[in-house]
Amino acid sequence: MTRVNKKQVVKILQPLDIAILTGLYEYRALSTEQIMRRYELSRWYTYKKLRILRNSRLISTHPISGYLVNQNRQGSYHRISETGISCLREQGVPVERRADQLRINVRHLPFLLSTNDVMIDLEAYGWQMEDSRSVKAKLKLNRGANVQGMLKSPRGTEYLFYMFLHGVGMKNLMKVSSELMDVSNSNYILFAKSAASYKTIVEHLSTNTSIIVQCQSLKVFPYTFAKYYLRHFEDEQNVMRFLENYEVYDLSFKTNFKDTRKKIYDGLERIIRHEGEEKYLVNLLDTDLVKIYNVRQYRKEMYEMDGRKVLLITTSMTRRMHEQLLGEIHHVDYLEIDSRELIDYLKAIQPVTSI
Incomplete structure (x- = not known):
């Protein structure tokens, strides 16, 4: 007789299950590596926990491939499902959005994962983040605006921030410059994921006096260095x-x-x-x-x-x-x-x- 292995599923939600589901709701998407770091789990246990949550239809898993600089598979990212949101609601966690409202556009995914990576590094040091949807609604910006969100430092300073990947097109940089002029915020942080994009941003914005004089700070960081500095x-x-x-x-x-x-x-x-x-x-x-x-x-x-x-x-x-x-x-x-x-x-x- 062939022995059938039953898939492990969640029988009773544990505090870690609720924490991971809440994180996926708040951040919309987290990679396997990000979940491992954020919740201080071993690699083996992270894979096991995610597999059980997936078997229970509380999350869905998707490949990170085909739309970043390297076209090869770059691991997986995870999203909360509608069932997962229902479970959070039953646990008393305040949730307003449905799973389909948390869906990420393929082209926006690398920006979102990069943003979440910064926040995972900073939140233990007292930083808070407001996501792009909330910021755009508050500032009455259109959905296509490039701003990635707002970071609030432990001292209470609020920074609108932008994420630039490995290539920075002049058209995109001009669009961001226009946003900086229109929003008229006091403090900004711009993250550059490559030396070339860092150089391009600094050279372009350093000559734009009309933007600079309306800011209290306009910081441009190499991406990895920023996560330590801040x-x-x-x-x-x-x-x-x-x-x-x-x-x-x-x-x-x-x-x-x-x-x-x-x-x-x-x-x-x-x-x-x-x-x-x-x-x-x-x-x-x-x-x-x-x-x-x-x-x-x-x-x-x-x-x-x-x-x-x-x-x-x-x-x-x-x-x-x-x-x-x-x-x-x-x-x-x-x-x-x-x-x-x-x-x-x-x-x-x-x-x-x-x-």
Whole structure:
């Protein structure tokens, strides 16, 4: 007699089952690797858990292939089913959308998975995300707008953000530029998934003064570096503590600091001591184009009256780009941080919250 193996199914929903289903509802799609990282599961147990959820018709699984840069299969992603949503509702989880409303357009999938990857890395460090659908509705943008959502830092700063994959067409970049002008938000983060796209974005937007002057910050990040930087360095006080390792000491906190030269220039509020000199500090680890614009406004005649140089914090990965943007300004010193050492430092920072 042939023995028939019964498929394992969920008999009673466990807390982990509810957590995974809730994550798939909130994020719309998560790859196998993302689920493994987000819920701190072993690879073997992740595959087993997903198989049981799939056998129970609570989720569906789809290949990631055919529409990313590499045409080969790149693993699988998972979506919650209508049955899964019904189970969440029975558990008291607030759900409003149906499964078909959570469906992802094939062309939008790589942007969504990249966005979710950032959020999985940042949420344990106190960041929150509002997805693109919610942001577009709130800002009254059309459905075709490129904005990927809004990130809220642990300090409460809200950043609209954009994701650029390996190739950046000028038509798409012009569309994003138009959105930046129309939305008139204060803070933006642009993620670039390749060195070429990073360079293209910075070169294009750094000359667009009309966009820059209406922003408080316009940060352009290499994608992988951003996921480490934003864990800890969105708070400039943490940057200052790190820079003490390079003998850069903050003087701005001294309320009794009296100096007839002291004058507040846009973006040059922080005074530090470096190599025996007082300088203005500008942290360009985040390639904030607003900061670059402000440094360019600190002209030679201002420097000659004030006497303080600008110390720019850069990395071995981005220094050349920063030098090109500020090449004609000679009252600037560069402190170059080795990119690998910086990432190792940020990797060691422990999360402050848990999921």
